[in-house]
Amino acid sequence: MAVVALVATCCSVEDDNSGYPDMNGIMNGGQMPGGMGPGGMMPGGMGGSDTSGNDLADFDISMNSTALTSDTENIPTDENDESYEDYVEHSSFSATVNISYTDSGATLSDLPDGVEATVDGAGVIINSTIKGVNYQLSGNSSNGYFKIYSEKKFQLTLNGVTLTNTTGAAINIQSGKRAFVTLADGTSNRLTDGTSYNTPDGEDEKGTFFSEGQLIFNGKGALEVYGNKKHGIVSDDYVRFRAGTNIYVTTAKGHGVKTNDYVVIGGGVLNIEVSGTAKKGISTDGYVLVTGGRTTILTSGEGEYDEDDKDVSGAAGIKADGYFQMDGGQLNIKSTGAGGKGINTDGEIIINDGDIQVITTGKSYTYSNLDSKAKGIKSDTDVTINGGTMKIKTMGGEGSEGLEAKGVMNINGGEIEIASYDDCINSAGDMTINGGYIYAFATNNDAIDSNGDLYIKGGVIVALGASGAECAIDAAEGKSLYISGGTVIGVGGTNASYPASSSSQMSIAFQANVTAGSTLTIADGNSGLLSLTMKRNYQGGLYLISLPDFKNGTSYTVYSGSTVSGDNWHGLYISPTISSIGNAAGTATAQATAGGNSQMGPGARP
Numbered sequence: 153m154a155v156v157a158l159v160a161t162c163c164s165v166e167d168d169n170s171g172y173p174d175m176n177g178i179m180n181g182g183q184m185p186g187g188m189g190p191g192g193m194m195p196g197g198m199g200g201s202d203t204s205g206n207d208l209a210d211f212d213i214s215m216n217s218t219a220l221t222s223d224t225e226n227i228p229t230d231e232n233d234e235s236y237e238d239y240v241e242h243s244s245f246s247a248t249v250n251i252s253y254t255d256s257g258a259t260l261s262d263l264p265d266g267v268e269a270t271v272d273g274a275g276v277i278i279n280s281t282i283k284g285v286n287y288q289l290s291g292n293s294s295n296g297y298f299k300i301y302s303e304k305k306f307q308l309t310l311n312g313v314t315l316t317n318t319t320g321a322a323i324n325i326q327s328g329k330r331a332f333v334t335l336a337d338g339t340s341n342r343l344t345d346g347t348s349y350n351t352p353d354g355e356d357e358k359g360t361f362f363s364e365g366q367l368i369f370n371g372k373g374a375l376e377v378y379g380n381k382k383h384g385i386v387s388d389d390y391v392r393f394r395a396g397t398n399i400y401v402t403t404a405k406g407h408g409v410k411t412n413d414y415v416v417i418g419g420g421v422l423n424i425e426v427s428g429t430a431k432k433g434i435s436t437d438g439y440v441l442v443t444g445g446r447t448t449i450l451t452s453g454e455g456e457y458d459e460d461d462k463d464v465s466g467a468a469g470i471k472a473d474g475y476f477q478m479d480g481g482q483l484n485i486k487s488t489g490a491g492g493k494g495i496n497t498d499g500e501i502i503i504n505d506g507d508i509q510v511i512t513t514g515k516s517y518t519y520s521n522l523d524s525k526a527k528g529i530k531s532d533t534d535v536t537i538n539g540g541t542m543k544i545k546t547m548g549g550e551g552s553e554g555l556e557a558k559g560v561m562n563i564n565g566g567e568i569e570i571a572s573y574d575d576c577i578n579s580a581g582d583m584t585i586n587g588g589y590i591y592a593f594a595t596n597n598d599a600i601d602s603n604g605d606l607y608i609k610g611g612v613i614v615a616l617g618a619s620g621a622e623c624a625i626d627a628a629e630g631k632s633l634y635i636s637g638g639t640v641i642g643v644g645g646t647n648a649s650y651p652a653s654s655s656s657q658m659s660i661a662f663q664a665n666v667t668a669g670s671t672l673t674i675a676d677g678n679s680g681l682l683s684l685t686m687k688r689n690y691q692g693g694l695y696l697i698s699l700p701d702f703k704n705g706t707s708y709t710v711y712s713g714s715t716v717s718g719d720n721w722h723g724l725y726i727s728p729t730i731s732s733i734g735n736a737a738g739t740a741t742a743q744a745t746a747g748g749n750s751q752m753g754p755g756a757r758p
Contacts, residue, residue: 208571213486225395245286253291289313305330310341318346325363335373344378359383372396379403395419407435414438419445430456439474446482455491455517466491466524475499491517491524501531515549525551534559617644640698658702658742673714685723702742
């Protein structure tokens with residue numbers, strides 16, 4: 153049985169184990185305070201004791217083209233809804249032009265008045281002045297393309313077509329109007345560009361599937377897009393992906409999906425692989441909104457120095473110059489190159505719902521005195537998390553952080569699990585945690601680090617910082633940690649930020665030597681308040697624990713070597729079944745500022 157040695161200089165503790173009640177066998181069903189989790193269940197129904205240290209060590213991300221069993225979306229019915237016109241159901245396309253491709257050429261059905269076509273081998277160019285036309289492409293060509301100039305919106309149906317254009321884009325929409333790209337049910341479609349482009353003067357041609365206007369993908373077919381020279385799917389306006397679609401994009405030179413305005417993922421399966429230097433899976437000058445579907449992005453490119461910007465950048469799964477918002481769906485991102493990131497925005501990041509998984513494995517990319525560090529999720533302004541689930545692993549080396557805000561960080565709900573080399577959660581400004589479940593495991597730095605004030609008002613937090621001089625929960629020097637609610641368990645090295653004396657919820661603090669796999673129990677008399685199974689060894693580790701049931705001036709007993717079972721959140725047990733309480737190692741007194749007994753006020757370091 154592992155032994156915990158409490159060090160008396162950290163707070164009010166006693167090394168003499170005599171006089172403590174014999175609690176073996178009488179603490180079954182001890183209730184964790186705070187009423188956390190429906191029916192006493194921790195999120196995810198996690199049970200048992202994980203002694204591997206980093207609970208996320210085996211978590212990985214790979215391509216998955218399997219169709220979603222549930223993939224629905226709400227189609228707006230109000231004409232005043234700004235997205236109403238993006239739904240093909242609200243438009244009529246009464247005229248159909250069938251285009252069939254072969255290696256030797258392309259054949260077209262009769263054209264309606266107002267539509268003209270030029271056919272050059274297997275290259276088709278359409279000029280249209282009318283609305284209500286559906287262009288249906290089918291067949292195969294190793295040297296074909298579809299190009300259209302249209303004064304009106306149109307529907308483009310990919311009905312089992314494979315096109316490779318050796319001198320440019322496979323589909324080239326030279327129209328600023330809305331294009332409804334329908335993937336015919338049950339069909340497979342494939343588009344490939346050339347390794348060089350022959351673009352007419354005055355025109356753009358930025359990728360395999362290029363449009364000057366809006367692209368709205370719909371239907372229940374499949375599409376593969378291969379980029380050899382430039383980007384995969386490109387719009388000089390915006391792109392919307394709807395439910396039912398199954399799209400795969402890969403590029404060796406450019407971004408997977410590139411837009412000027414924004415990207416909306418409302419459903420479907422979207423898989424993106426990019427390998428170019430500093431390239432992005434999704435890149436937009438505007439915002440990215442995810443409301444449904446399953447999106448998986450893999451990037452493998454290294455970082456680079458940009459001569460024009462005089463700065464360095466790395467690859468990223470998603471890069472938005474505006475904001476990123478997630479309201480539902482699944483998003484999986486893995487970046488393996490130096491300086492690579494999962495989600496990177498210049499604007500705010502808002503997570504309301506959905507499931508996010510991010511892995512980065514690369515080290516920092518350095519050029520002269522500039523560097524691009526690997527990050528899981530990073531905003532140059534603020535981060536707000538209201539719900540959803542998030543799993544992040546960033547183990548590449550120094551600077552590899554999980555969740556970072558260059559402004560303020562607000563966590564109001566959700567389930568967050570992070571394992572990182574550097575800080576798990578970091579904010580340049582104030583950080584406020586109002587709710588949610590947070591597990592933060594840092595191997596070489598702080599688990600939770602605010603460079604402003606840090607306010608904990610609710611939620612369940614298990615923060616495991618590195619040994620040595622690092623912290624579990626850290627407010628900046630000259631700033632303070634305030635605890636007014638929640639269940640907080642922080643374990644780190646020899647440094648700590650203690651709660652400010654104005655904190656309204658009491659805390660205890662103590663030092664202890666523990667081994668991975670051992671279990672501590674905090675008890676109030678005959679009541680077990682919590683049990684914690686350790687994930688790693690700590691030699692003289694500092695513990696900060698704050699619970700809603702702690703009473704000011706009351707001493708709580710710390711037991712080591714407990715045997716417990718039941719559902720747990722990364723080793724933190726709610727309603728544990730305690731078959732053996734273990735050995736009483738000492739007591740710790742609850743106070744507003746837990747380090748007060750050793751004259752180590754808020755922000756002090758032992």
